[in-house]
Amino acid sequence: MIFSEEVINWYLKNxxxxxxxxxxxxxxxxxxxxxxxxxxxxxxxxxxNRFLENYPTVSHFASATEDEILKLWQGLGYYxxxxxxxxxxxxxxxxxxGYFPTSYDKLIKLKGVGEYTAAAIASxxxxxxxAVVDGNVFRLLSRYFGVDIPINSTKGKKTFGELADExxxxxxxxxxxxxxxxxxxxxxxxxNPDCPTCPLRxxxxxxxxxxxxxxxxxxxxxxxxxxxxxxxxxSKNNRLLVNxxxxxxxxxxxxxxxxxxTSQAVSIEELLASPEVRSNxxxxxxxxxxxxxxHVLSHQNLHATFIEIQDFEERFASKMNWxxxxxxxxxxxxxxxxxxxxxxxFLN
DNA sequence: AAGCCGGGGGA
DNA sequence: TCCCCAGGCTT
Numbered sequence: 001m002i003f004s005e006e007v008i009n010w011y012l013k014n015x016x017x018x019x020x021x022x023x024x025x026x027x028x029x030x031x032x033x034x035x036x037x038x039x040x041x042x043x044x045x046x047x048x049n050r051f052l053e054n055y056p057t058v059s060h061f062a063s064a065t066e067d068e069i070l071k072l073w074q075g076l077g078y079y080x081x082x083x084x085x086x087x088x089x090x091x092x093x094x095x096x097x098g099y100f101p102t103s104y105d106k107l108i109k110l111k112g113v114g115e116y117t118a119a120a121i122a123s124x125x126x127x128x129x130x131a132v133v134d135g136n137v138f139r140l141l142s143r144y145f146g147v148d149i150p151i152n153s154t155k156g157k158k159t160f161g162e163l164a165d166e167x168x169x170x171x172x173x174x175x176x177x178x179x180x181x182x183x184x185x186x187x188x189x190x191x192n193p194d195c196p197t198c199p200l201r202x203x204x205x206x207x208x209x210x211x212x213x214x215x216x217x218x219x220x221x222x223x224x225x226x227x228x229x230x231x232x233x234x235s236k237n238n239r240l241l242v243n244x245x246x247x248x249x250x251x252x253x254x255x256x257x258x259x260x261x262t263s264q265a266v267s268i269e270e271l272l273a274s275p276e277v278r279s280n281x282x283x284x285x286x287x288x289x290x291x292x293x294x295h296v297l298s299h300q301n302l303h304a305t306f307i308e309i310q311d312f313e314e315r316f317a318s319k320m321n322w323x324x325x326x327x328x329x330x331x332x333x334x335x336x337x338x339x340x341x342x343x344x345x346f347l348n
Numbered sequence: 349a350a351g352c353c354g355g356g357g358g359a
Numbered sequence: 360t361c362c363c364c365a366g367g368c369t370t
Contacts, residue, residue, distance in 0.1 A: 018365095032365085033365065033366095034366095035365095036364090036365040036366095037364090037365070037366045037367075038353095038354085038355095038363090038364055038365085038366055038367090039354095039355085039356090039364060039365080039366095040356075040357075040363085040364050040365090041364090041365075042356095042357090043355075043356060043357085043364080044364095044365085075354090075355075076354075076355075077353080077354025077355045077356085078353055078354055078355085078366085078367090079353080079354075080353065080367080080368075081353095081366090081367085084367085084368090111367095111368090112366095112367070112368085113367085114366060114367045114368085115366090115367090116365075116366060116367085117365090117366075117367085120365070132365080134364090134365045134366075135363075135364060135365075135366085136364090136365070137365090153349085154349065177365095178365095181365055182365090184365090185364090185365075190358095190362075190363055190364085191358075191359065191362085191363085192359085218362090219350095221351095221362090222350080222351070222352095249352095249353095250352090250353065250354080251353095251354085252353090295354095295355095296354090296355085297353080297354055297355075298352090298353070298354060298355080299351085299352065299353075299354095300352095300353095336354085337354080337355065
């Protein structure tokens with residue numbers, strides 16, 4: 001039996017019941033695919049349900065504000081996905097008459113939609129024969145065909161993409177694409193793959209050559225950097241001073257507290273004595289509330305300390321574009337997990 | 349080509 | 360700790 005038949009047979013017997021599999025609505029598929037990028041199914045599922053409930057059509061999605069989208073996205077990470085979706089939903093309304101595109105060539109032009117997502121939407125919605133290559137497929141193909149080119153290299157992406165197109169079932173692209181990904185996720189897992197029960201074992205290069213642990217090959221990632229965040233808690237009349245983050249850094253357009261960052265750990269006394277802090281806060285009394293709290297991102301280690309400020313002079317707030325927000329309204333702002341967790345305790 | 353962008357879970 | 364997850368964008 002050929003590769004694709006074997007994989008599809010396995011899929012029909014072993015597939016999970018996922019809520020986005022029983023539709024051919026390109027909007028709903030787009031919603032699920034963007035949410036699932038670099039995200040485990042169990043983590044993304046509640047977000048998918050929440051988004052579909054709040055925005056049943058692309059028109060509903062486009063009518064929301066970016067702040068509302070980001071609030072629903074809170075805690076899922078990679079927030080550019082939410083921002084790009086909002087942009088794309090509006091573009092679909094304005095330039096596609098509210099009909100979500102279904103062809104690969106149109107999909108690939110949308111912001112936030114790359115080769116994987118375009119292939120997924122096109123094949124699942126209208127059965128276009130484009131092979132998906134996600135982390136699961138890279139791993140499965142690497143092991144089965146014994147390809148040791150790094151999967152995160154330019155050459156690797158090209159090679160695996162061409163291989164995926166060659167071996168796909170062009171008669172039933174949607175089922176096949178679902179099947180290869182599910183096979184990678186459940187059978188040909190990253191660690192301890194279930195080789196003993198694997199129907200592909202007879203033809204698998206990695207199994208026959210004892211290379212399962214060596215494949216796939218991946219270029220090593222860059223080391224994480226340490227950053228030291230000092231968050232200033234300034235409140236007045238049940239209102240909290242907040243800052244909306246800007247471009248060119250983590251957590252774009254999310255809300256946090258007034259922040260001072262250093263490249264290495266400093267004491268609160270040193271912090272308050274620094275010219276930068278003095279020019280934005282003046283003479284203040286400060287008391288540490290909690291920290292340092294370590295918050296790990298995929299590429300940075302944040303060390304956050306929260307400091308309560310008293311005797312803060314109003315005139316400093318406008319200069320930094322900080323705003324006072326009612327305690328009750330702060331809960332409605334999209335915040336990084338780090339800030340949300342802190343405020344959850346601080347505001348009770 | 350390499351770096352950047354979250355958060356969580358498993359080993 | 361390190362690696363991975365239904366990747367894509369920017370430089």
